Amino acid sequence: MTAGRPAIPSELRRRVLIEAGHRCAIPTCRATPVEIAHIIPWSKVKKHEFKNLIALCPTCHARYDDPHNPLDRKAMRQYKVNLNPLLSSTFGAAADCVSLIAAYQDFRTAFGIWVRGELEFAAAKARVRSAAANIAVQDQLDSGPFADALCALLDFQAAWGREAEVSEIAGAILMHFAEWSDDVRAALCPMPVELAHRDITEELAEVSSRLHLMVCEEAGILASEESPAQNLAW
Ligand SMILES: [Zn+2]
Known part of the structure; x- marks a missing residue:
């Protein structure tokens, strides 16, 4: 080294x-x-x-x-x-899945932008110590990324079918994060320690990777699991 x-x-x-x-x-x-x-x-x-x-x-x-x-x-x-086969440079591969994968990528992008913004907001809010400073931080809130993520979710669910398990999981991920985001926004100053220290990205990790694996299965780059579908923990 x-x-x-x-x-x-x-x-x-x-x-x-x-x-x-x-x-x-x-x-x-x-x-x-x-x-x-x-x-x-x-x-x-x-x-x-x-x-x-x-x-x-x-x-x-x-x-x-x-x-x-x-x-x-x-x-x-x-x-x-x-x-990374989801980003294959070959056009025409798994052509019937192209629109499904595109909808998934759009959802991931929009959701990721919203998540990053909310995490930054939560970090800023965790630092403030007075009600006035809290109001100043709240004033910087932008609801655009949430609206974009929600639209991307609806497009994703429309592409994959609203009844499909992937749609259910994607919706649950968005709702779980939205609940955390609401808790952060509603929290008084100073923010409760358990909320400030809650690792929301870790909470999302397992179910996000499950969604990702299912999309990969559907795209034909991963064999399906034999095990029966598990219920969502949330
Ligand atoms: Zn080698």
Whole structure:
């Protein structure tokens, strides 16, 4: 390891390894063991980010670091992208699913924007100590992202069918977050500790990944689970 360079956090390392199936990300290699490589060199970026990391075996890693080798950055970027089939660069693949996946991606984007805004609002509100400061923070509220997320949910449910389990789960995710958001908005100043410390993104994580897996199943890139459908915990 280079002097002064921090280790890659274990959870980030884990995500990169899972992305590549704990094997070299070059499809014709797939060797083990693997190392974590920076697509744009560490010496330039000076940080560890998921989007710039890829799992490679020591041989491919050494070839990538060799400037005379044809295994260049353009190729490595393509290998990284290929690890995420929902963002496949091939038009025409799973054509009947394109509109479904697009509706899902739109929902994720709109929901993500709303979530980020609300988390920032909650963090700002957790810092205020007076009623006047609380009013000032509340005044900065923007309901646009919520409206966008709700519209994206309705479009998603229309595309997938309102009775479908994916629609139910997506709706439940939005409602669960909306309830938390309402609690944060209604909270008096200072915000109760249990609310300020509640990890809402962790609460959403499991059911979000379940929705994601179901979408992947529907898109034909993941085999369906044999186990019977579980009821929503909320
Ligand atoms: Zn390899």
